[in-house]
Amino acid sequence: MSVTADPIPPADRTRPAIGTSLWVAMYHSVGDCSDDPYRVTVSPERLRLQLRWLRRRGLRGVSVADLLAARARGEGRKLVGLTFDDGYADFVDAALPLLREHGCGATVFVLPGRLDDENQWDPLGPRKPLLSKQGILTAAATPGIEIGSHGLAHIDLTKVDDETLRAETAGSRALLSELIGAPVQGFCYPYGTVDQRAVDAVRDAGYGYACAIDPGPLNGPYALPRVHIGEQDTAVRLFVKHRLHRLRRRPVEGV
Template sequence: MVADVSVSSPLDGEPDHERAGRKGRKRGPAAWVAMYHSVSDHPEDPYNITVTPARLDRQLAWLRGRGLRGVSVRELLAARARGRERGLVGLTFDDGYADFVTAALPVLRRWDCGATVFVLARRLDGENDWDPLGPRKRLLGADGIRRAAAAGMEIASHGLTHVDLTLAGPRELDAEVSRSRALLAELIDADVQGFSYPYGRVDAQAQAAVRRAGYGYACAIAPHPALAGDLALPRVHIGQADTAARLELKTRLARLCGRGLEAP
């Protein structure tokens, strides 16, 4: 995913998207969803989408130290439906980089955390060639996806090929959304409930396609207030610079800016 690395947003280090404007929940702080991408030691990172395994380890230590546990979005929403989401944080990894299995998964296991991995159904064993700058990184193949699923991670769709759905025609839009779900469900022999909009961009047409395809939820970044809901969930971007102090600030700002996960 290509991210804007400008620092004009109050949520420093996030891609520059329009803020959601929904109010927070009344019965205590809203849960929230973190957005990761690649986990590796590669120093070149022009889009602010990479954290090192050591940094991820410290970030999850911060979560656990505050009495929080990272879970998949599917688990978070199920807990919310029961009114039991307190203490949970959704963890998501966009693009399905191969380093999720080799670098992220061991850290998640160490801290007893779950996560959702959004993969590209027609780029298995491919590369992130949608990014014009930066290093080429391998994407998960079928074996890696099944390994992540076997470890308890949620496998969800990021589309077929990583196209901006707000620019796609009707046929391409429906194929990216519905066909990707079918292919992944066949691959893991399980239902696929989640979708993540490439680049975090969603409009009414893309959201309608997700609804038609039967997804239970979809993740954006900072959706327009008119679209906000379970088919356009806001997320907090997490990068290499996010120390414990920055994480505390970003999560507080996220709630103030309407990026908490509200009750339906």
């Protein structure tokens, strides 16, 4: 079982913001891109080139938990968070070998309420199988790989009642922690949508951090911004995205 070496310290809202923005890349599926209306898929070859680009620039992809722990120690300026949303089965088959080949880690956000299911929330595009219990255990047993929660059923948390919100946050954490036999530190908001109510629910559920996409006015370890990475992101586009993210994103408070 892979567990980050240093636990994430409790959020301290009195700490000053870090000097530079965290750079966290958002992936989804790794496989055939020929039918991809939502642009959630990168080919294995493209992912290989992107990981190679990171390493050539002296950067290394790691899990979000490891990234935050390093930054809490005043280290990790050359670390990049790598995340894979939705828990597609191809993470184990296609992404994991490439991550290991390049000495990278990552966080995969899975749906414990949809084990062995498909991406039924996408009305267009091909059906993609999701990780099974064994697939999640295989990923969790790989050094450098962190398992995080994406909720139970991939629903917009800003539009649900209180009971559903608790189930999607606290309930999913309990199920996933039991499955992998270790505490789950990270959460990812489905669709990237987040409001203060969802942030409070995630924090109250015991998570150490949560990933969004563009959290708007929200800031801090429970509203981490990320950069979408897709099949069209060549070395030039990655350079621009990396540079613009550092310029446009304000420092994350409390980490």
